[in-house]
Amino acid sequence: MSATDTARSTAPLLSVRELKKHFPIHGGILGRQQAVVQAVDGVSFEVAAGETLGIVGESGCGKSTTAKLLIGLTQMDEGDIVLDGRRLGPDMSLKALRRDIQMVFQDSYASLNPRMTIGDSVAFGARVQGLDDPQGRARRLMARVGLDPDRFAGRYPHELSGGQRQRVNIARALAMSPKVVVLDEAVSALDKSVEAQVLNLLADLREEFGLTYIFISHDLNVVRYISDRILVMYLGEVVEVAPVDDIWNAPAHPYTRSLFSAMPSMDPDNRTTKPPLSGDPPNPIDPPSGCRFHTRCPMASEVCKRKHPVLGRMGQGSPHWVACHLHDPASGHPKAAEGASV
Amino acid sequence: MTDPILQIDNLNVRFNGKRTVHAINDLSLKLMPGETLALLGESGSGKSVTLKTLLRLLPERRTGLDGSIAFDGTDIMTLSGKRLRSYRGGDVSMVFQEPALALDPVYTVGDQIAEAVMRHKGVDKSEAMATALDMLTRVRIPSPERRLKNYPHELSGGMRQRVMIALALACRPRLLLADEPTTALDATVQIQILLLLRELQREFGMAVIFVTHDIGVAVEISERIAVMYAGQIVEEGTTREVIADPQHPYTQGLLAANLHDVAKGTRLDAIPGAPPSLETRPDACSFAPRCPLALPACRAELPPVKTPGPRRRVACLRAGQPIAAE
Amino acid sequence: MAQVEAELQPQAEAAPKPQGYWSGVLGRLAGDKVAMACLIVIALLILSAVFAPWLGLADPYRGSMIARLKPIGTEGHILGADEQGRDMLARLIYGGRLTLFIGLMPVVFAFFIGSALGIAAGYVGGLTNTIIMRVVDVFFAFPSVLLAIAISGALGAGITNSLVSLTIVFIPPVTRVAEAVTSGVRSLDYIDAARASGAGALTVIRVHVIGNVLSPIFVYATSLTSVCMILAAGLSFLGIGVRPPEPEWGLMLNTLRAAIYVDPWLAALPGVMIFATSLCLNLLSDGLRSAMNVRD
Structure with missing residues (x-):
C-alpha cells in the first residue's frame, strides 16, 4: 500500500516511550500491598501515519492495558506518549489526546449505553468535544459504516x-475525526462471516480517512491480514517488532515462533503433532527473572535466567527488532553465534 | 459394518416463549464408534443446542422436541430417572467451554x-x-x-x-461431547489441549462430538466435519473432503473468512448479511438471502440433500454444478 | 473500492418505531395484571387520603361515649367505631394521610441522598468509596428497627422527628445498593468509551451512569416503602412517633390493642390497612423490576 511506503520515511505519528503500568494487589485485613502485577513494563514503539500496527500476545501479556494507557483510560506510572510531535502532559491535554486517539472495544454490547439510542451514542463524543453539528456527523458516519441512519439512529x-453494533462503535470512534484508532480485539467476538465484513469496512475507512490503526488481537491470521507491522508482547514486554512479511517468514524470537506454530495448520493431512510450548503463560504478578520467557523457552540457557535481554535491531538499519540473547552475539548465550538460523 | 453409536433422525428443537425460536430443524446425523466429528457453525447455528439435546439438558417445559435420538440402539428421548442419570456422565459426558x-x-x-x-x-x-x-x-x-x-x-x-x-x-464414556473447550484458552494452550484430546481419543477409543466455530480447530481435532447453519447440517464429509472440496456456498465462505494465507490488502470475499433469526421454521434454503449463487428456486423450497459420496452430503441445489461463472 | 454492502439483516425486519425507554416500561407494566391491581389499590388509598375532607366522612376527631367500640357494620359506622367512639372509616382514611406521608417521604429523601452518595462512591472509587462505605457499614451494624427507635427516642416524638429518623435509617441501604450498581456499570466498556471521548466525570455520570443505575435503585427503594410504613407505624405504636389524637394506622393499632378481646376484627382493621398497603407496594416493586428489564 502506498500510504505505508511513504509513511515509513517520515517522522512517526505516534511514539510511545518506556510505558509502564504496575497494578498493586492489596490484601489482608489492613489492605497492605502484597504484590504487584507488572502489566506493562517498559513498552516502547512507534507508529507512522497511515500505518497499521498489529499487537499480538496471550492473555496477561499487557496488550489491552497498553491500549488503555494510550488513551489514558488507565493512568500510566511512567512513560511518554508523543502524538504528532506533541507530548502528553506538557504540550497536550488528555482531552486533546482523546480526540486524536479513539478506541473500539471487543464487547460490542457492553461498549454501548443500553439506555441510549445509537444515534445519540455516536453523536456523544462530538458533542463533548464541542465539534459542530454532532447529529449530522453521527448520521453521516452511520451511513458510511453501512447503517441507514433513518432506520437505525433511533434504535x-x-x-x-x-x-451492526460493532459498526456503531466504529462510527462512534470516527465521529471525533481521530488520527489513530485503537482496535482492541474489535472483531474477535464476531462470527467469522461478519468479521470479514467488518475487516473490509476497516480497510475502506483507513483508506478514506487516512487513519492509523493499532490493531490488537489474538488471531494471528487477522493481524497478518490487516497489519503493516506486528509487535509481539509477552508478560508486559515487547519481545519482537517487525514488518509483517519479515516476522511471518522469519520470526526471530523463540516465543514468536511458538506462537506461530501453535496456529492450527488448516491441512488435514499435515496436522500439528507436537505442541510448541508446554504449560500456561506464567502469572504477570511475579514474572521470571532475566528473560521473562526463559521458563518456557526451548532455547533457554544460563544467561537467560540472569540477564534481561534488550530490544535491539536484528542488523544494521533493519526494521526487525527483537529482545533475545540468541540474536545478540555479545550476550554470552552459547547459541548466540548461530543467531537467527536456529 | 458396525452399528452407529449415535443416530439422530429428523430432530427438531423449538423454544417456546415470548418469541419462538426454531433452533434445530430436521437434523439427522450418524456417528460411528470411535469417530471424531466436528460440528462447525457460528453463534446461533444450533450446535450447542444439539449437544444439550443429546444430554437431555434442555428445559422440558419450554422446549418442543421431536425426532429420534438413539444412543447405541437405545432411544434416549424416553430415558428417565436412574437410567437417564447413568446415561449422562456414564455413557456420555461433556466438556464445557469455561472450566472455571x-x-x-x-x-x-x-x-x-x-x-x-x-x-x-x-x-x-x-x-x-x-x-x-x-x-x-x-x-x-x-x-x-x-x-x-x-x-x-x-x-x-x-x-x-x-x-x-x-x-x-x-x-x-463411549461418547464425549465437547462444547468449544478451547475457545477461552490462549493459542499456545489451545493447541496443547487439542493434541491431548486427540491422544486421549485414540487411547480410550470413544467417539467425540466437538463443537467449534473455528475451522482451524476443527481440522486439528476431527476426522469428519458437519457444518451447521440455521439449525440444519448444510454439509458433511470427512475433514479432508470438506476442506479440500467445500461444496456448500456457506462452507466456502467460512473457509475464505478464516483468512488463512490470504494476501494482505486483498479485499475479503465476505458473506454479506447476518444469519436468520429463526422465528419461523425455514421453508426454503436458509442461506439463500446471503448466497451469491442463489437461484429463484432456492428461495422457493427447501434445498435437496445431495450425496456426492458415501457419508458425504450437501444441502444445496447447486452443489456439484460448476461455479465458474462466479 | 469504497462501497460498503448496504445489506445488513437481509430479512429486513420492519424497523420498529423508536420508542422511549420509559414508555416501554409503562407498556410492560400495564400488561402485568398483579402490578396493575396493586397500583390501583395504592392510587385509591392515596386519592382517598388526599381528598378525605371532601368525601363526606364523619369527623375523625369527634368521639362519642355511646358509639364506643361499635362493631363493624353498625349503622352510621360502617367500619365500627374505636375505643373513644370515633368513626373508624373516617379515621382509617384520614389516617392514610399521615401514615402514607411518613411511610413514603423518608424513602423519597433517602432515595435522593443515598443515590447521590452511592453513585459518588461507586464512580470515584478509591478513598472516597472507602470513607462513604465504611460510614454506611457503621449504620448497618444496628438493626433498622432499633436504629429508628434510638434516633426517634433521642430526638423526641413528633412527625418531623419521625421523618428525620426514618430517613437516616434508609440512607445506608440505598447507598449500598447504589454503590454496588454503580460499580458494576462503572466497569462496563461504554463508560470507558465515554471517558475516551474526552467527557469529564460529571458529564459521564449525568449522561451514562444515572440512567443506567437509577432504575434498580428506584425498584429497591419502592420495596423499602413497605418497610418504612411498618417502621413508622411501629414508632407511633411505641409512642415515639405521631402523638394522639392524630389518626395514624400504627397509633390506632396501639390504642385499639386493649379492645382486642372485645372485638378482634375491629382492633385488627388498622393492621389490615398496613398489611394491604405494604403488600401492594412490594408486589408493585416486583412488577416494576421486571418491567424495567430491557432485554427480553
Whole structure:
C-alpha cells in the first residue's frame, strides 16, 4: 500500500516511550500491598501515519492495558506518549489526546449505553468535544459504516446484531475525526462471516480517512491480514517488532515462533503433532527473572535466567527488532553465534 | 459394518416463549464408534443446542422436541430417572467451554473426580481416588498427587481444562461431547489441549462430538466435519473432503473468512448479511438471502440433500454444478 | 473500492418505531395484571387520603361515649367505631394521610441522598468509596428497627422527628445498593468509551451512569416503602412517633390493642390497612423490576 511506503520515511505519528503500568494487589485485613502485577513494563514503539500496527500476545501479556494507557483510560506510572510531535502532559491535554486517539472495544454490547439510542451514542463524543453539528456527523458516519441512519439512529443497542453494533462503535470512534484508532480485539467476538465484513469496512475507512490503526488481537491470521507491522508482547514486554512479511517468514524470537506454530495448520493431512510450548503463560504478578520467557523457552540457557535481554535491531538499519540473547552475539548465550538460523 | 453409536433422525428443537425460536430443524446425523466429528457453525447455528439435546439438558417445559435420538440402539428421548442419570456422565459426558464455571469451586479436584466415579461405578472412596489420580496422570498434569488436593481456582486455565477432561473421561464414556473447550484458552494452550484430546481419543477409543466455530480447530481435532447453519447440517464429509472440496456456498465462505494465507490488502470475499433469526421454521434454503449463487428456486423450497459420496452430503441445489461463472 | 454492502439483516425486519425507554416500561407494566391491581389499590388509598375532607366522612376527631367500640357494620359506622367512639372509616382514611406521608417521604429523601452518595462512591472509587462505605457499614451494624427507635427516642416524638429518623435509617441501604450498581456499570466498556471521548466525570455520570443505575435503585427503594410504613407505624405504636389524637394506622393499632378481646376484627382493621398497603407496594416493586428489564 502506498500510504505505508511513504509513511515509513517520515517522522512517526505516534511514539510511545518506556510505558509502564504496575497494578498493586492489596490484601489482608489492613489492605497492605502484597504484590504487584507488572502489566506493562517498559513498552516502547512507534507508529507512522497511515500505518497499521498489529499487537499480538496471550492473555496477561499487557496488550489491552497498553491500549488503555494510550488513551489514558488507565493512568500510566511512567512513560511518554508523543502524538504528532506533541507530548502528553506538557504540550497536550488528555482531552486533546482523546480526540486524536479513539478506541473500539471487543464487547460490542457492553461498549454501548443500553439506555441510549445509537444515534445519540455516536453523536456523544462530538458533542463533548464541542465539534459542530454532532447529529449530522453521527448520521453521516452511520451511513458510511453501512447503517441507514433513518432506520437505525433511533434504535437501542439490544435491537441490533453483534456486527451492526460493532459498526456503531466504529462510527462512534470516527465521529471525533481521530488520527489513530485503537482496535482492541474489535472483531474477535464476531462470527467469522461478519468479521470479514467488518475487516473490509476497516480497510475502506483507513483508506478514506487516512487513519492509523493499532490493531490488537489474538488471531494471528487477522493481524497478518490487516497489519503493516506486528509487535509481539509477552508478560508486559515487547519481545519482537517487525514488518509483517519479515516476522511471518522469519520470526526471530523463540516465543514468536511458538506462537506461530501453535496456529492450527488448516491441512488435514499435515496436522500439528507436537505442541510448541508446554504449560500456561506464567502469572504477570511475579514474572521470571532475566528473560521473562526463559521458563518456557526451548532455547533457554544460563544467561537467560540472569540477564534481561534488550530490544535491539536484528542488523544494521533493519526494521526487525527483537529482545533475545540468541540474536545478540555479545550476550554470552552459547547459541548466540548461530543467531537467527536456529 | 458396525452399528452407529449415535443416530439422530429428523430432530427438531423449538423454544417456546415470548418469541419462538426454531433452533434445530430436521437434523439427522450418524456417528460411528470411535469417530471424531466436528460440528462447525457460528453463534446461533444450533450446535450447542444439539449437544444439550443429546444430554437431555434442555428445559422440558419450554422446549418442543421431536425426532429420534438413539444412543447405541437405545432411544434416549424416553430415558428417565436412574437410567437417564447413568446415561449422562456414564455413557456420555461433556466438556464445557469455561472450566472455571463448570467445576465446583468448593471441592478439590480429586474429590470432584472421585465423586463422579463413585456415583457411576459404585466403587469406594479410595478406589475412586486412585482412578482420579490415574486420570490426572493421563491428562498430563504435572505432579498429579499434589494437584488432587488443589481447588479449581488454584489452577491455571489450561490446567483447569485438563481437569475438566479428566472428570469427563473418568467414567470411560463411549461418547464425549465437547462444547468449544478451547475457545477461552490462549493459542499456545489451545493447541496443547487439542493434541491431548486427540491422544486421549485414540487411547480410550470413544467417539467425540466437538463443537467449534473455528475451522482451524476443527481440522486439528476431527476426522469428519458437519457444518451447521440455521439449525440444519448444510454439509458433511470427512475433514479432508470438506476442506479440500467445500461444496456448500456457506462452507466456502467460512473457509475464505478464516483468512488463512490470504494476501494482505486483498479485499475479503465476505458473506454479506447476518444469519436468520429463526422465528419461523425455514421453508426454503436458509442461506439463500446471503448466497451469491442463489437461484429463484432456492428461495422457493427447501434445498435437496445431495450425496456426492458415501457419508458425504450437501444441502444445496447447486452443489456439484460448476461455479465458474462466479 | 469504497462501497460498503448496504445489506445488513437481509430479512429486513420492519424497523420498529423508536420508542422511549420509559414508555416501554409503562407498556410492560400495564400488561402485568398483579402490578396493575396493586397500583390501583395504592392510587385509591392515596386519592382517598388526599381528598378525605371532601368525601363526606364523619369527623375523625369527634368521639362519642355511646358509639364506643361499635362493631363493624353498625349503622352510621360502617367500619365500627374505636375505643373513644370515633368513626373508624373516617379515621382509617384520614389516617392514610399521615401514615402514607411518613411511610413514603423518608424513602423519597433517602432515595435522593443515598443515590447521590452511592453513585459518588461507586464512580470515584478509591478513598472516597472507602470513607462513604465504611460510614454506611457503621449504620448497618444496628438493626433498622432499633436504629429508628434510638434516633426517634433521642430526638423526641413528633412527625418531623419521625421523618428525620426514618430517613437516616434508609440512607445506608440505598447507598449500598447504589454503590454496588454503580460499580458494576462503572466497569462496563461504554463508560470507558465515554471517558475516551474526552467527557469529564460529571458529564459521564449525568449522561451514562444515572440512567443506567437509577432504575434498580428506584425498584429497591419502592420495596423499602413497605418497610418504612411498618417502621413508622411501629414508632407511633411505641409512642415515639405521631402523638394522639392524630389518626395514624400504627397509633390506632396501639390504642385499639386493649379492645382486642372485645372485638378482634375491629382492633385488627388498622393492621389490615398496613398489611394491604405494604403488600401492594412490594408486589408493585416486583412488577416494576421486571418491567424495567430491557432485554427480553
